[in-house]
Amino acid sequence: MSIAVVIVCFNSGESLARCVTSVIGQTLQATRIIVVDNASTDSATQDVLSALPARVEQLLLDANVGYGAAINKAAASLSDCEFLCCLNPDAFPEPTFLEALHAAISHDAAIGSIAPLMVNAAQPNVIDGAGDVLSVSGYGWRRFHGRAIRDCDLVPTSVFSVCAGACLYRLRAITEVGGFDEQFFMYAEDLELGLRLQLAGYKCEFQPKALVAHVGSETTGYRSDFSVYWGHRNALLLVIKTMPLGLLPFALLSHIAITLLLCLLMARRGQLKVLLSAKWDALRLVGSFWRRRSSVARRQSVSSIASALHWGRRQ
Numbered sequence: 001m002s003i004a005v006v007i008v009c010f011n012s013g014e015s016l017a018r019c020v021t022s023v024i025g026q027t028l029q030a031t032r033i034i035v036v037d038n039a040s041t042d043s044a045t046q047d048v049l050s051a052l053p054a055r056v057e058q059l060l061l062d063a064n065v066g067y068g069a070a071i072n073k074a075a076a077s078l079s080d081c082e083f084l085c086c087l088n089p090d091a092f093p094e095p096t097f098l099e100a101l102h103a104a105i106s107h108d109a110a111i112g113s114i115a116p117l118m119v120n121a122a123q124p125n126v127i128d129g130a131g132d133v134l135s136v137s138g139y140g141w142r143r144f145h146g147r148a149i150r151d152c153d154l155v156p157t158s159v160f161s162v163c164a165g166a167c168l169y170r171l172r173a174i175t176e177v178g179g180f181d182e183q184f185f186m187y188a189e190d191l192e193l194g195l196r197l198q199l200a201g202y203k204c205e206f207q208p209k210a211l212v213a214h215v216g217s218e219t220t221g222y223r224s225d226f227s228v229y230w231g232h233r234n235a236l237l238l239v240i241k242t243m244p245l246g247l248l249p250f251a252l253l254s255h256i257a258i259t260l261l262l263c264l265l266m267a268r269r270g271q272l273k274v275l276l277s278a279k280w281d282a283l284r285l286v287g288s289f290w291r292r293r294s295s296v297a298r299r300q301s302v303s304s305i306a307s308a309l310h311w312g313r314r315q
Helices: 013-024 043-050 067-075 097-106 171-176 189-199 225-242 245-269 272-284 286-295 302-308
Strands: 003-009 032-037 056-060 083-087 091-093 111-120 127-129 132-134 140-142 166-170 203-214
Touching: 003 013, 003 067, 003 097, 013 032, 013 043, 013 091, 032 043, 032 067, 056 067, 067 083, 067 171, 067 189, 083 097, 083 171, 097 111, 097 166, 097 203, 111 171, 111 189, 132 189, 166 171, 166 203, 171 189, 189 203, 189 225, 189 302, 225 245, 225 272, 225 286, 245 272, 245 302, 272 286
Parallel strands: 003 032, 003 083, 032 056, 111 203
Antiparallel strands: 083 166, 091 203, 111 127, 111 166, 132 140
């Protein structure tokens, strides 16, 4: 067993210190702990980085390369590890977190990733996520997000994808499919990787015994222009690059319909310009992302992928 924990931070301040402390206090110790700093500029983060324990490795980048690229840079040095645990700096795992994730992934080599139970850090009885859902439209969300724990059936089960803010990957699996797509920068990169893992035949499982408290959007801001732009840009590019050809007509029609409805919602929020900018920039990249479809391994049948996608209204 060898697990590397990679924490990507950007102006994360004291949350980073709490996250690292939680990782060090695990009942199952990580082989390596790596903090990748995406060129933070605030003094609070610099102070935390300078005070980290010696066993915590630091990869200090000269520019903010985005979440997926930062993970990839750390993963490139992990030939000595079998598993990769990704954590946002505002995710604080309970002591048995790694132990539960490792137990869940170890019994089946076909499992490529494990999703923990993420709870709201301010309201521990409210679920932040229990694995990710991907709709045929290319839009995704965290399963059970915002619902009370008592109202949900939290049992080990198959889910579409992990949320990369807190999860465990089989390193061989994500290396085989090419790692995170660095052109996504942030948002939906974990869903796009999840779809490639599904296409390659790897399963994703949810393990409720692995518990982590998550603040969420601490750096980028909830419903900020930044998160709206990247989320809506990347949803279309996910469809263009990765959705199976047999599902593509349904995906595009669904994506267009939902985007039109979102225009009304974003207009009320004062973010219509941001949404339209995101879609326009995505359209300009359609050609290059279409040409990259040939790089995606597709060993699973279209019907198998269709059954793993969400086809109705968001719940």
